[in-house]
Amino acid sequence: MSNLVKGKKYQWETVIGLEIHAQVKSNSKLFSNSSTVFGSKPNSQVSLVDAAMPGMLPVINKYCIEQAVKTGIGLKAKINNYSVFDRKNYFYADLPQGYQISQYKYPIVGEGKVTIDFKDGSSKDIRIVRLHLEQDAGKSLHDQNPTKTYVDLNRSGVALMEIVSEPDIRSADEAGLYISKIRSILMYLDTCDGNMQEGSLRADVNISVRKPGDDYGTRCEIKNLNSIKFIKQAINYEVKRQIETLEEGGVIDQNTLLFNTSNGKTRPMRSKEEAHDYRYFPDPDLLPLEINQKDIDKLKISIPELPDDRKKRYVKDYSLSNYDASVLTADKSVSDYFDTVIKSDKSLQDSSKIVVNWITSELFSLLKDNNIEIYDSPVSPNHLGKLVNLIKANVISGKIAKDVLLEMFNSKEDPEIIIQKKGLKQVTDTSEIEIIVDEVLLNNKKMVEEYLSGKDKLLGFFIGQSMKKSKGKANPKILNDILKNKLSKKN
Amino acid sequence: MEFKSITQLKTLLDENKISIKEIAETYIKRINEKKELNIFVYFNEDIIHYQAKEIEKLPNDKTLKGIPIAVKDLFCTKSMPTTAGSKILENFKPTYESFVTQKLINQGSMFVGKTNLDEFAMGSATNTSYFGNTINPLSKNDNPLAPGGSSGGSAAAVAADLCLGATGTDTGGSIRQPASFCGVVGIKPTYGLCSRWGIAAFASSLDQAGIFSKNVKDASILLQEIAGYDQRDSTSSNVQVPSFYKNLNPSLDGKVVGIPKEYTVDGISDEINGVWEEAIKSLEKKGAKIKYVSLPHTKYALPTYYIIAPAEASSNLARYDGVKYGFRASDAKSLDDMYELTRSEGFGKEVKRRILIGTYVLSAGYYDAYYLKAQKVRKLIANDFVETFSDCDLILTPTAPSAAFPLNEKQDDPIKMYLNDVFTVPASLAGIPGISIPYGKDKQGLPLGIQLLSKHYNEQEIFNAAFALEKDYE
Numbered sequence: 001m002s003n004l005v006k007g008k009k010y011q012w013e014t015v016i017g018l019e020i021h022a023q024v025k026s027n028s029k030l031f032s033n034s035s036t037v038f039g040s041k042p043n044s045q046v047s048l049v050d051a052a053m054p055g056m057l058p059v060i061n062k063y064c065i066e067q068a069v070k071t072g073i074g075l076k077a078k079i080n081n082y083s084v085f086d087r088k089n090y091f092y093a094d095l096p097q098g099y100q101i102s103q104y105k106y107p108i109v110g111e112g113k114v115t116i117d118f119k120d121g122s123s124k125d126i127r128i129v130r131l132h133l134e135q136d137a138g139k140s141l142h143d144q145n146p147t148k149t150y151v152d153l154n155r156s157g158v159a160l161m162e163i164v165s166e167p168d169i170r171s172a173d174e175a176g177l178y179i180s181k182i183r184s185i186l187m188y189l190d191t192c193d194g195n196m197q198e199g200s201l202r203a204d205v206n207i208s209v210r211k212p213g214d215d216y217g218t219r220c221e222i223k224n225l226n227s228i229k230f231i232k233q234a235i236n237y238e239v240k241r242q243i244e245t246l247e248e249g250g251v252i253d254q255n256t257l258l259f260n261t262s263n264g265k266t267r268p269m270r271s272k273e274e275a276h277d278y279r280y281f282p283d284p285d286l287l288p289l290e291i292n293q294k295d296i297d298k299l300k301i302s303i304p305e306l307p308d309d310r311k312k313r314y315v316k317d318y319s320l321s322n323y324d325a326s327v328l329t330a331d332k333s334v335s336d337y338f339d340t341v342i343k344s345d346k347s348l349q350d351s352s353k354i355v356v357n358w359i360t361s362e363l364f365s366l367l368k369d370n371n372i373e374i375y376d377s378p379v380s381p382n383h384l385g386k387l388v389n390l391i392k393a394n395v396i397s398g399k400i401a402k403d404v405l406l407e408m409f410n411s412k413e414d415p416e417i418i419i420q421k422k423g424l425k426q427v428t429d430t431s432e433i434e435i436i437v438d439e440v441l442l443n444n445k446k447m448v449e450e451y452l453s454g455k456d457k458l459l460g461f462f463i464g465q466s467m468k469k470s471k472g473k474a475n476p477k478i479l480n481d482i483l484k485n486k487l488s489k490k491n
Numbered sequence: 492m493e494f495k496s497i498t499q500l501k502t503l504l505d506e507n508k509i510s511i512k513e514i515a516e517t518y519i520k521r522i523n524e525k526k527e528l529n530i531f532v533y534f535n536e537d538i539i540h541y542q543a544k545e546i547e548k549l550p551n552d553k554t555l556k557g558i559p560i561a562v563k564d565l566f567c568t569k570s571m572p573t574t575a576g577s578k579i580l581e582n583f584k585p586t587y588e589s590f591v592t593q594k595l596i597n598q599g600s601m602f603v604g605k606t607n608l609d610e611f612a613m614g615s616a617t618n619t620s621y622f623g624n625t626i627n628p629l630s631k632n633d634n635p636l637a638p639g640g641s642s643g644g645s646a647a648a649v650a651a652d653l654c655l656g657a658t659g660t661d662t663g664g665s666i667r668q669p670a671s672f673c674g675v676v677g678i679k680p681t682y683g684l685c686s687r688w689g690i691a692a693f694a695s696s697l698d699q700a701g702i703f704s705k706n707v708k709d710a711s712i713l714l715q716e717i718a719g720y721d722q723r724d725s726t727s728s729n730v731q732v733p734s735f736y737k738n739l740n741p742s743l744d745g746k747v748v749g750i751p752k753e754y755t756v757d758g759i760s761d762e763i764n765g766v767w768e769e770a771i772k773s774l775e776k777k778g779a780k781i782k783y784v785s786l787p788h789t790k791y792a793l794p795t796y797y798i799i800a801p802a803e804a805s806s807n808l809a810r811y812d813g814v815k816y817g818f819r820a821s822d823a824k825s826l827d828d829m830y831e832l833t834r835s836e837g838f839g840k841e842v843k844r845r846i847l848i849g850t851y852v853l854s855a856g857y858y859d860a861y862y863l864k865a866q867k868v869r870k871l872i873a874n875d876f877v878e879t880f881s882d883c884d885l886i887l888t889p890t891a892p893s894a895a896f897p898l899n900e901k902q903d904d905p906i907k908m909y910l911n912d913v914f915t916v917p918a919s920l921a922g923i924p925g926i927s928i929p930y931g932k933d934k935q936g937l938p939l940g941i942q943l944l945s946k947h948y949n950e951q952e953i954f955n956a957a958f959a960l961e962k963d964y965e
Contacts, residue, residue: 054575098809284694
């Protein structure tokens, strides 16, 4: 698959690396015991430590460390037994300490990799450079008062994992797949809630372009993107801008950019004079973090089945295609739903493709129209399994099944009960169908003659009429057979 | 009535010869009489009276019940404001009590006030405080002397009998040097023995709380009370604190005391070397074995200290930005403007100097040459001590290169001022405990101090030897 972008003069290759900031799922902050609940009253979740009062000291939250280690394991990465928290020094109103505690030289997690899957069934590994832990800053509110800026420190000190990729990504689509995959892994691990709207997952995107085979070009970094849509938009805009600049004979300035979501353009965030020297140095308030192998091994055992393993299992056990399996496993709750359906009845194992289709087309559209998440679905996995079995057993047709599903969605009832109540059971009794067919043929003598004289297409008309008479309940195959049989006898 | 020591006052209290109310009144009167020495940044009679009433209600087995204690104004206290000697924290009222002061409160001590200090503990003469100089109580009228620093107010408070004990902090000598200048006992324990929680930070990897007292016994009582593990300080040591007081034992039989040759520095007065000699002889007489040792990296200690401490300070003091609490400059036109004005007006000259040094040594391109190298040298200095203590129990040195100097001397020469720490800084860098006790006087009758050092968590050995030496001047 070629990812080259055509400029006016040349073909260009896009080179992208991502820094993902994922908020650690934890009840309390990285170095204090304040709560991390989103959307609380401003400054209601601020301890003395978070507000950087004189003499206050950070204490590592062990749970956040475990979450980072689990994430590292999920990213198939090296867990470092020794890591160090450093101070990144800069002044800002929502940074109470005047420094952010982060990890610089010795991160908690080293090299790893993440696999992304394409529609054509192929896949690609994106290498991870590192994962480190750091504190989030507070929030400056500039729009509350014409002359004042307010500061909300609720977020100050919340634990973030920064996941840095190698520049292995070659297009906006790959970037989208990559961040979706990371999000999926984190949600499987339950180490991040993955909520991009609330900012639990944000990304900085490094972009450069080059002619194929050349060295890396000068890169620009787009900061703080919080949706996959914006990430793709920003990349596409920035790639175009860089190519145009270069083709017109210009140069790319290494710069930090912000993406304006309303006009879809990037613009420089700060000028070079404002470039920071962060003066990183090991935080003397914290000892180096040492994790022994035993604790890592213990956490390894607690790691649940991850999307890639699940994908493999689906391909192997249910004969799904690699891509179908990857789509299904992307969202843990969808995949969990699928698993529960399949496990509800052994016979469904051979109908996995039908189950997938019913989940991803019919059920999804109902859920989407009603704005309901799959884990809150009124159609239980058990009931959906039953529905599929009813279709397979020719009790109802696929067409009727759609109506039944809608009824199940609205009433939460068992499909069997719905079918019974509404008399939707498919007619498979040949004598009953024969009566209907006879009636149809009798009422349409002229058409029968035309059919017999060679107008084969009229078969559809007879089927339609018969089906209508059966109120859609006639088994299509049996109906078809009987009709053909009767018509041939008339010949 | 004269109060000589904590142990004596405790006896008086036990025998009902004095009430806590009388103690409060006595010390209030004394402090009022010595106001011109500018020892206290904060002193409030009502708060002392209030405490006295509360302390009365406490059970009698509280170790420090009714004992008047002065608190260096670097410790955050709920009942009194905390300034760190800086305009930037003028009127700052903590909502929390530091670990050390809370422990003292728990044992029934009575805080007589917050003592003056060099701004954010940066100085060696208590002359960089926003609230003015403290005067050494041992000064003659015509020649006001510095009390040393940075815990000069606390040392002076003990020396002037305005309390029976005081808290201090020692980053490079800030307890031991003023103890020496004021003729009192001052101990800086092992780094990590007392929690730093609630002490405004200067240099986190060096800051350590300690004690001033009138004698070694009292120091052992007080240190025992303020030591202990605190999970809120990640560098606090989870070790059993011995009963320093109960275990006090002046016997020096078989103890090996190292005398480091590198502590014979040019320009040190004969009087100081004389006192050192005397102490060595006394130790020998008391049964100790004297061993001349070498701490080869001592000469790098001062420059190492003056890289690491300012580096940490430059970051630790970043929180004083005018945003959340403390002083904020008016008339700022922008956020950057507010930082510049607040910090320019809020910090004094010495603090700004150290922030600049610290910022410089951490800057891109200089980090390796300064900060990283200093950390390596720090390790070598610590190793010198480890090696020496493999066959020595103690090390004996002078505490400071001079007796108390006149107030305005060295004021404009930071390098000269920094040299005050030459004997105290190595132990700070190594994190080992050290005590200064008064030992003899110079020609002008000013006290001189000697310093005893030992390995980590070996405060007991230090107390024992100091207890033995102290008897020479009783």
